[in-house]
Amino acid sequence: xxxxxxxxxxxxxxxxxxxxxxxxxxxxxxxxxxxxxxxxxxxxxxxxxxxxxxxxxxxxxxxxxxxxxxxxxxxxxxxxxxxxxxxxxxxxxxxxxxxxxxxxxxxxxxxxxxxxxxxxxxxxxxxxxxxxxxxxxxxxxxxxxxxxxxxxxxxxxxxxxxxxxxxxxx
Numbered sequence: 001x002x003x004x005x006x007x008x009x010x011x012x013x014x015x016x017x018x019x020x021x022x023x024x025x026x027x028x029x030x031x032x033x034x035x036x037x038x039x040x041x042x043x044x045x046x047x048x049x050x051x052x053x054x055x056x057x058x059x060x061x062x063x064x065x066x067x068x069x070x071x072x073x074x075x076x077x078x079x080x081x082x083x084x085x086x087x088x089x090x091x092x093x094x095x096x097x098x099x100x101x102x103x104x105x106x107x108x109x110x111x112x113x114x115x116x117x118x119x120x121x122x123x124x125x126x127x128x129x130x131x132x133x134x135x136x137x138x139x140x141x142x143x144x145x146x147x148x149x150x151x152x153x154x155x156x157x158x159x160x161x162x163x164x165x166x167x168x169x170x
Contacts, residue, residue: 029062030070032169046154050147055103056130057143058169064137068109072131072169074099076124079150081159088157093125096149097165102131104143109136113144121149130167 035054043049058072074097079090098115105111114129115121122128131144148165 027070027170029060030169031059031061032072032167033057033059034165034167040148040150043150043152045152045156045158047152049150049152053146053148053165055143055145056167057104057141058131058133060107060133060140063139068133068137068140069135070133070169071129072114072167073127074114074124074130074146075127075166075168077163077166079161079163081157081161087153087155088159090150090153090156090161090163091125093123094151094153095124096121096151097124097128097130097146098122099130099144099146101144102142103145105141107136107140109140110134111140111142118147118149121147124165 034056038051038054040049040051056072058070060068060070062068076092076095076097078084078092079095081088098118098121099113101113101116102111110133112132112134114131130146131142133140133142
């Protein structure tokens with residue numbers, strides 16, 4: 001049984017394997033930021049690794065437009081070590097996510113977390129809703145600190161695994 005290391009960090013082409021975070025803003029006037037680097041730590045094959053990604057923040061600069069709503073989503077790639085393949089890949093259905101409640105909000109509006117508690121965690125086998133603004137106008141900001149849980153397969157090869165967690169807003 002070996003040690004599995006999962007990192008979240010920006011990864012230059014020549015860097016060691018890492019799990020990166022990435023953001024995409026799809027609506028003009030709405031911006032999303034994610035942490036630059038996070039270390040999820042190490043776990044054993046057959047175990048579970050849990051860690052926070054750090055603060056994710058959506059800022060809506062659109063002012064009093066109608067509708068002034070948005071949806072933030074989250075997705076993941078496979079986590080792999082080396083060239084990937086059998087026993088060197090952690091599939092997306094083994095990666096769970098929960099947004100948690102807002103840790104900061106300004107400007108009002110109705111802000112709804114996708115998964116307020118660990119009991120509502122969802123796998124990232126498909127793209128999921130992380131947070132939503134359902135009502136309100138004016139300039140708004142909301143931040144949350146999501147958690148990732150990785151169920152490490154028991155037959156996996158020890159190593160440093162890399163992948164990407166992507167937050168988008170539209």
